[in-house]
Amino acid sequence: MGGQDGFTRDLLNYGSESNSLLAGFKYQANDKWDLGLDFSWTQAEAALSPFELSAPEYEATHPTMSFDFSESHTYSDLDSTRIDADAWLKYSFNKGLWLRFRYHYIDYQDDAPYLYDTSGTFQYIAGALGWVF
Amino acid sequence: MKTTLRLTLALVLAALPLTAVAGDDGDTESHAALGLWTTDVDGSPDMAAEYYDDGSGPLIDVTVNTHQNWGSLFLLGDFQSSNQNSAALDFDIKRLVRSHTSWDKFVHRLGHDPMTNLEATSFNGKVVQHTDFDPTTDYDITYSDLFSRTELQLPSLRALTLGVDFRQQQRKGHTQAFTTSHCDTCHIKSQDHALDQKTNDVTLDAKVAWHGGYVKGAFTSRELKNGTPGVPVTFDDALHPELQLPLFDNRLQYDSDVGEVIADLTPDINKDTGRLDLAINNLAGFALTANGVWSTTENTYTGLESDYAGYILTAAKRFKSGLRLRWRGRVYSIENDDVFVDVNDRPGIAGPQAGMTYEDVYGVNFDHTRLSALNRDAFESKLDASYRFGRKAGTLRGIWDYDNVDREHYEVLPGKKKTTTNILGVTWRARPAKGFKFEAGFRHADISNAFTLIDGACSTLVSEPWPNPWNPDTPQYFEFQDERIAETTASPSSWDKLDLRFAYSTGRTSLSAKYVYWDGDNSDGDLTDWSRTNQTATVTLWSAPSDSWSWYAAFAWQDSEMEAPACLPVFDG
Secondary structure, eight states, rough: OOOEEEEEEEEEEEEEEEEEEEEEEEETTTTEEEEEEEEEEEEEEEOOOOOOOHHHHHHHOOOOOOOTTGGGGGOOOEEEEEEEEEEEEEEEETEEEEEEEEEEEEEEEEEEEEESOOOOEEEEEEEEEEEOO | OOOHHHHHHHHHHHHHHHHHHOSSEEEEEEEEEEEEEEEEEEEEEHTTTOOOOOSSSEEEEEEEEEEEEEEEEEEEEEEETTTEEEEEEEEEETTTTTEEEEEEEEEEEOOOOOEEEEEEOOOOOSSEEESSSEEEEEEEEEEEEEEEEEEEOGGGGGTTTEEEEEEEEEEEEEEEEEEESSSSEEEEEEEEEEEEEEEEEEEEEEEEEEEEEEEEEEEEEEEEEESSOOEEEEEOOOOOOTTTTOGGGGSSSSSSSGGGGGEOOOEEEEEEEEEEEEEEETTTTEEEEEEEEEEEEETTTTOEEEEEEEEEEEEEEEETTSEEEEEEEEEEEEEEEEEEOOOOOOOOOOOTTTTOOHHHHOOOOEEEEEETTOEEEEEEEEEEEEEEEEEEEEEEEEEEEEEEESSOOOBBBBBBBEEEEEEEEEEEOOOOSSEEEEEEEEEEEETTOOEEEEEEEOOOOOOOOSSTSSSSSSOOHHHHHHHHHEEEEESSSSSEEEEEEEEESSSSSEEEEEEEEEEEEESSSSTTOOEEEEEEEEEEEEEEETTTEEEEEEEEEEEEEEEEEEEEEEEEE
């Protein structure tokens, strides 16, 4: 048992930043067409700056011990990008009958996996015939 | 698929007779849609489809909306799958009975932690190891929320409204349960925990209204039941890492010798809440509201209770001079039962401490009574005064928020149990020209005795090396902890906030922008060097060039910087 020799201390700096762009349009014409698109892009990242928790005097007398934390800050890296696009279209044949479609696309890229790589793409498509009664 | 088709058919059949009920006299608008949906997932669905069901099948939605002489009816059904659907039913019968019911159900993917991050620095299993008993399980739950409120108001007694609410939330599925055995190595085990949780709320209320205000009383009973509250686990045998002998049984409450124990436990809860509200529209020119809330929450496993009592009073008045005053005061108290923790103090079974408990060797008994850190009496005051100079010159507003939390047991700085917050702020809002809006605000907060953990880090212990852990002079972990000197925190002792907003509109086009800056820090305790800066900015542009189409574009930015100290004990053991 090597005993304790006090503590080592450093100030940690943790930063995060995110940027999001959103855009969309909606079009309605002649009581026939109703269509639109919503789009968003978000990129977010977070990181811990390098820190030092060295104990040179203790390491000199306890050569089996290591206080090298030069890579430890990288374990907190987060970096992800998400694209979300949602498009829909509705066509009315007359006042009582219409047809609609929807397409939803999501792409999530996990560029600095934390527990595991959660990157993935999800696509949804739906169509329906509707009537007024 | 069979369930889906049955539900589809049931929705259509339910909607058709409702159109007959609607009759021909009033205004009815109903529609139905039938279709198909399908999905495609590439890679992990855990984030991309966190709240979406995958697969394929039929979809149906039905809406019936009618207003008749007898009242009105609204029915909505939206079915995609047994995991993702919603419904609503509203009706109003001659204003005598008014009812709203809604239902929502969706999936929430929780992900599956493979625990491989535990191998970041150590791969040989001596320091840390992990075992996944259900490595292929997809952890997710379906959440459903049923809410219904019905009000009764008799024509002969219009002043009185009686109401009954019912809400049921269900979480069904599987979650990942983790347990840690810590002796030989740090051994993290993962297993499936089936979840079948149900929370029911029933509320009865009565309201008497008159021209100048109202009084309302309500009682809510909540019952939370976990169908499978815990999972069985057998902790590892407490062995010496090198000798692989059971030398440390007197240092651990549980190991394989005590057999199976229940872990990942969530208790069943009962909660009763009473509430009384009073509103007076004009008393000496002031609009007044007052309310009181009393609740008792019981952990039905242990019988431990938590009591809350809170009272709020608000007053507002607009003077002819253009001055407007608003004040909100709140007092509340929280009283939790004390908890006696009876530590499982086992004797050693081998080695130099065989037959002796930890207390026998070191003279320390860890049995204790836990006094709640949440027990408190608190007072909050929010004062707001504004004066309008004119449309172009704008409105100037000043605020003073005062908050005092007096804890019964818990010290947040040495000898200090009371935290006092004062926030002073000023806002100017104006419309300097046609179509332009501008708002600027600044707030400063000063917090005396902000929340810290006293002696939470930085152990100053200096000891000699000893040949083995059984030597009575070898320092113990509680001695390491007793020598800590740093107050740790994530709460500011002062902060400043700047808020700028701008908007311009021409009728068919609008531009708005917002920027918020927040900066706080805390260096009140020993070695407490915490600080944080947050910034957010948004810009939104919207336009409708014609009645047939419109578009928008927006940008949002967020940036945060935080500084906090880390302390590491320098030791080998």
